[in-house]
Amino acid sequence: MSSEHKYTILHFDDVGFFYEKNKEFIHELSFTVSDREFIGLLGANGSGKSTILKLASGILNPSNGSIRLWGKPLQSFRYKDRAKLLSYLPQLLDMNVPFRVRELVAMGIYPYDIIPEMTLSEALNMVGLDGKSDLYIKNLSGGERRRAFIAMTLLQGAGLLLLDEPLANLDIKYQIEVIKLLKELKEKKNISIIMALHDINMALQFEKVMLIKDGKVLGMGNPEIVLSRDLLKEAFDVAIEARSFQTAYEIRNTGS
């Protein structure tokens, strides 16, 4: 299933972070992300998923430990260089931006001085917004808006995508399409993705899952193993079981 991983892209080494003094939020977090990985970051609200992504993107600085991007400390990168290597998409997207879809998506090339490979129409195509490039962002539906931002992130062409709940507000059709798209990108363009989500069933789609609770990693690895009943109970405080809905999807598709 997983192909050979050649490089270490991101490395968290014993990272700690606190929002307030003496109240450690993230504890001794260590993990590695190699190339061509598609990792789901799963946990309850407030478990630390967003914080981990923000630490990985450099928006927040760790209080202890180190974060390395391609072997170099994250903070040592120039902003523009870092932006060519990783991109971050927050959970809350402002709907009041005055731009049109194409203007927004085109902002993905800002870190670059030369136009990158992917074109604007390609990016729009990938998220299914090709007909809507002239519309204003504020006139789109919640899901369309999110897809536009995803297109911008795609255009940015970074090797590591950090996405915070990108499937929120999306119809199931688009949720699955986005997952399929991301998987394609991973294969074809060697991109790695860390995606925060809290839909447990969707997490089964991932090859690797990190289960988080209170800023600590409960388990990391194959979802079939990590998403065991015990760990899920610990993470979400309720007795549940994960079930893949790949089956459900196939049933719908066979037209019955």
Add this chain to the structure above:
Amino acid sequence: MKKLIISFLLLTSHLLFFTSVYAGEPPNRIVSLAPNITEILFAMGLGERTVGVTNFCDYPNEARKKPKVGGIYNPSLEAVVSLEPDIVVMTTDGNTKEFEERLRSLKIKTYVFKAKRLHELPQGIRDLGIALGVKEKAEGLSREIEISMNRLTNSSLVTHYSSLKKRVLFIVWPEPLIVAGSGTAIDDAISLLGCENIAKGTYTSYPKYSVEEIIRKSPDVIFIGEGHMNMKETSRALLKKISKVPAVKNGEVYYVSDSIYRLSPRVIKGIDEMARCLR
């Protein structure tokens, strides 16, 4: 010896300053930037040589026909310049240092008429007269004013009032209530007439006064300036509020014309008017 030379130089420079502008012929083209100045110019026989006035210069009648250069606070620089004045006469009221500087940077002579109080008027007219080369006319005019003021001060009426210590209030505008405080020509007039201005001691010249204070200070006489409106109507409400005050109770509320507002030869008329009311 050195002291002598210095004092000589100082003296001549002062003389030069006062006589420099127009030792001979008065200037041909004068622009006035205030209504009271316009009146003074005409009174000194310079009406013909006045080529520009403000939109508010309405006395004498000939002044209304002169070309206009704008308001008191907002004259048009262009309008003034296009009249090619030899000199522009302005007051410290409303006109500003900026405008004056601007005129000077355009090489236009200016004269600032500094008199603001009643007792400053005669000297102010004298100085203006010297600067404009009409020394005698100005002298005559200012002496007239001095004589009139003296006449009033020494009149039996006034000495009578002095002993009575009549308390007077001059209302410029009833709502909002604005009165004439210290440092105004009106205040000077009240003192001239031997009365006491109850609104003296205020920090500004035309303060917004409190109705309460009027009642507390209970003036014997109230003057209300006519202005351009029907003051009787506008002041009705206010007079009702202060109806218990001696001035209102005894019917000693007088409406006077706006002659007293302008610091010009006409101001004497205004004072006369007030004096007659007191009689």
Add this chain to the structure above:
Amino acid sequence: MSKIKISMLILVLVLIVSASLFVLPKVINPFQMDTVERNILFSIRFPRVVVAFFMGMALGVSGAVLQGILRNPLADPYILGISSGASLSAVAGILSGIYFFGKFTIPLAAFIGASLVSVLVGFFGWKKGRLWPERLLLAGVGLSFLFHAILMLLMSVSADERLGRIMFWIYGDLSTADWSLIPIASVFIISGISISLSRAKALNALILGDELAHSLGFSVRKERLLLFVSISLMTAASVSLGGIIGFIGLLVPHVMRFLIGADNRFLVPASALGGGTLLCMADLIGKSILSPMEIPAGIVTAIIGSPYFLYLLGRRDVLRA
């Protein structure tokens, strides 16, 4: 499409400038001028138009940039209290009667006042190492009220003769504009516009939100500070040139956004052009309509601006909830 609109705007500007120089309030034929007319044209009309254009540019750009930094389409450079601070300073100068620097006194006072307020607002808006839009806004509004109140207090106890002059300065009076202030003010204004233009991409990114801007490779803290400084320079210079003129910073970016879009790489220069044109027009109207009495340009912009502002509120595509 946008090119046509911009060309038309430039055409309008040329017409307005020509009218201000040669037609209103009195016609001057440039080919047959006598000395007086030449004097009026070069010493009065020309500097006035230049001042109006520079001020308008500064205000237009400041409005566009501020609306981006604060992510608020209702932002105007004066919302940050810069106008109240400058007015207070200038009025204090006028009232005190101190005239050390001659005709530069009031502009200098205004500039210092505006700059001080910017620093104050920046200080209050700074937390944990960077400027926060919400804090800036609140600090600006709060300080604005405070200075305005102090200003009203000063005016209510001041001698009346200077009051009239103060009112006119507060409403934006360009009537005594001359060449002397233009060199230094234009340096500030051109610098401000250049800085804003060079950070236009960053401004676009900031509009998306701090985190996205960071993701796109911008140092949010540095960019916001830089842009804030450029606004302060431009606005302070503008205020020192001719007092407070409102609505331009608020409305011009809106109109330009409607005409050519929100991308600041085009919006910033367009707002400069639009702001300059609008102020030249306002001043032209102010000096001609009741000639020879002059209406301060700030009053004209308020009269034109308020109804247009209210009209904007009714449009769906401007302030959609």
